[in-house]
Amino acid sequence: MRTFGKTAGFGKFVEATVEGGRAEARESGSATVEAEHLLLAIAAGQDKTSRDVLGAVGLDHDSLVSALEAEFVHSLRAVGIGDLAQELPPPTRSVEPPANLSASAKLAIERATSVSANRLQPAHLLLGIVRAQVGTVPRALELAGIDRGALESRLLDALTEEPGHDR
Numbered sequence: 259m260r261t262f263g264k265t266a267g268f269g270k271f272v273e274a275t276v277e278g279g280r281a282e283a284r285e286s287g288s289a290t291v292e293a294e295h296l297l298l299a300i301a302a303g304q305d306k307t308s309r310d311v312l313g314a315v316g317l318d319h320d321s322l323v324s325a326l327e328a329e330f331v332h333s334l335r336a337v338g339i340g341d342l343a344q345e346l347p348p349p350t351r352s353v354e355p356p357a358n359l360s361a362s363a364k365l366a367i368e369r370a371t372s373v374s375a376n377r378l379q380p381a382h383l384l385l386g387i388v389r390a391q392v393g394t395v396p397r398a399l400e401l402a403g404i405d406r407g408a409l410e411s412r413l414l415d416a417l418t419e420e421p422g423h424d425r
Contacts, residue, residue: 269377275299279363280355287349293362293387294326294394300387305380311413312384315404322398329398362393385413 278299279291288295300308301319312318317325334340359367370378370386388410390396399406 269379271303271305271380272378272383275303275305275380275383276359277355278303280357284352284355285349287351288356289352290356290358290360291363292360292394293366293390294322294398296363296366296383297387297395298322298326300380300384303380307379307381307416308384308413311381311409311416314412315409317402317404321402325398325402325404326394328401329394332397332401362390362395366390381413381417385410385417388413 275296276291276299279295282295282298282302283289283291286295298319301312301317301322303309309318312322331340334342366383366386368386369389370382373385374382387395388399388406396406399409
């Protein structure tokens, strides 16, 4: 598996997205940067293509936070403790952002690099996140009523139309 960081040949926008993911993970009290943290960073980031595609299906940072919270409660219910979700204290914000990327984040980046022959951009990373078949993000998008196939199609269309982007 590749190592990911500033020396991995990322574009400056993807480096900023990973840093945004670190901040999102810190806010949520997570010990690692997960794919959902990268997704939240993309939704709050500067990449117009990604934000426009997410917006076209009704997603922004706040709606993604809500979808991820719904997924958390749904997962607790699946194991029989959903009623405890309201009683849990808010996550403890870390002092430092986590340095390590989780398997879900690394796989999203690998899927993104497999579709980008040129410089990796956040829209490629968004595609890598959306293409996950299992995990928190696919469950959250399903619970939010998002058609992932339609989202992927919109993203591929946008990548094709953007100058300097590839599929």
